[in-house]
Amino acid sequence: MLPSKKIEVGDLFLEREYCLIDVRTETEYAQGSIPGSINIPLFNEEEQARIGRVYAANRKAATFLAMDIAGPKIPNFVRRICRYIQGKPLLIYCWRGGMRSHASVTLLSMVGQEAAQLRGGYHQYRKQIYQQLLGYKLKPQVIILKGKSGTGKTDTLRLLEQRGYPVLDLEGLARHRGSSFGSVPGEVPQCQKNFDSLLLGRLNEFQDRPYILLEGESKRIGNICLPDFLFSAMRQAPVIEVTGSLEARSERILADYTPRSNMARLQAYMSLFRLQGVLPKKLYRELRLSLDHQDYGSFVQLILLRHYDRLYDHNLPGKQVLVTIHSDEPEKTATSIASLLDNNAFGICSP
Numbered sequence: 001m002l003p004s005k006k007i008e009v010g011d012l013f014l015e016r017e018y019c020l021i022d023v024r025t026e027t028e029y030a031q032g033s034i035p036g037s038i039n040i041p042l043f044n045e046e047e048q049a050r051i052g053r054v055y056a057a058n059r060k061a062a063t064f065l066a067m068d069i070a071g072p073k074i075p076n077f078v079r080r081i082c083r084y085i086q087g088k089p090l091l092i093y094c095w096r097g098g099m100r101s102h103a104s105v106t107l108l109s110m111v112g113q114e115a116a117q118l119r120g121g122y123h124q125y126r127k128q129i130y131q132q133l134l135g136y137k138l139k140p141q142v143i144i145l146k147g148k149s150g151t152g153k154t155d156t157l158r159l160l161e162q163r164g165y166p167v168l169d170l171e172g173l174a175r176h177r178g179s180s181f182g183s184v185p186g187e188v189p190q191c192q193k194n195f196d197s198l199l200l201g202r203l204n205e206f207q208d209r210p211y212i213l214l215e216g217e218s219k220r221i222g223n224i225c226l227p228d229f230l231f232s233a234m235r236q237a238p239v240i241e242v243t244g245s246l247e248a249r250s251e252r253i254l255a256d257y258t259p260r261s262n263m264a265r266l267q268a269y270m271s272l273f274r275l276q277g278v279l280p281k282k283l284y285r286e287l288r289l290s291l292d293h294q295d296y297g298s299f300v301q302l303i304l305l306r307h308y309d310r311l312y313d314h315n316l317p318g319k320q321v322l323v324t325i326h327s328d329e330p331e332k333t334a335t336s337i338a339s340l341l342d343n344n345a346f347g348i349c350s351p
Helices: 009-014 025-031 043-059 059-085 097-109 121-134 155-162 170-174 193-206 228-235 248-255 262-274 281-292 297-313 330-342
Strands: 019-022 090-093 116-118 139-145 213-214 239-243 321-326
Touching: 009 043, 009 121, 059 097, 090 097, 097 116, 116 121, 121 193, 139 228, 155 330, 170 193, 170 213, 228 330, 239 248, 239 330, 248 297, 262 281, 262 297, 281 297, 321 330
Parallel strands: 019 090, 090 116, 139 213, 139 239, 239 321
Antiparallel strands: none
């Protein structure tokens, strides 16, 4: 059972078993939420805006308006929340731990369901995440896996993660593959606030490990910006460099990036358009023509050889190259890296 009707945000970081219900609007939830929470809005965007306007003039009138709006929805609202509890202590939050979460806790108590309110709401939670990242002290040594586009870095890291090695998948957290063409089909890119929360959680899991394996990234991954302390550690990190044949790199990129719908083709054109001011005019025209003819093989080889390969040595973090490994076969690449780590070849204690 919950120890009190109000839970501090600091306690939330210690307790992982709450059933977290976010009663803010869908728009608020999409702009940032507590990982693992479920969005069951008490009001929609229009209703919340109306209540807010009235609240600015008369708090009591706003409360009555909220009651009028919520009244017909209460039974379904409470039932929806109760479906998700599954024996866990129930914790409700809104923006600042105000009227919406308080009213929700009260409504739940009327049907005998105990619930607590998160003091300070999402606003206080976000404040603590920001402050923790601002002063974060990273203990493990960062090791960067670096290589040109298409060398299978992500596949190799996922294989190492499956074998129990500490891997921080920044692109996975961001839901973006890093390049101008990096949007993941069928997934909405992560917002910065959610990325920060997920990143902090993963970093805390690794604090007792001697090292963390990361893919070499620029400071920005899509719309996400890495925190200064992490990017600084990446810039100074030792590097495992992976190389691959142009044929294998092209095949891998075609498998991952070939547009398979009209929307995906449109996104490819939009991604190319964003590079218009960066690419030489002749190269831009050739790439555009390849897209027009759906000649994705030519497109990939052109943009690799004449754009991304030229950026490789300039924009990615990492300092000393410890070893270079051929990566056309990710399983063998992962095995080679695992062997080096297990044998402490880099002078870092094994996990």
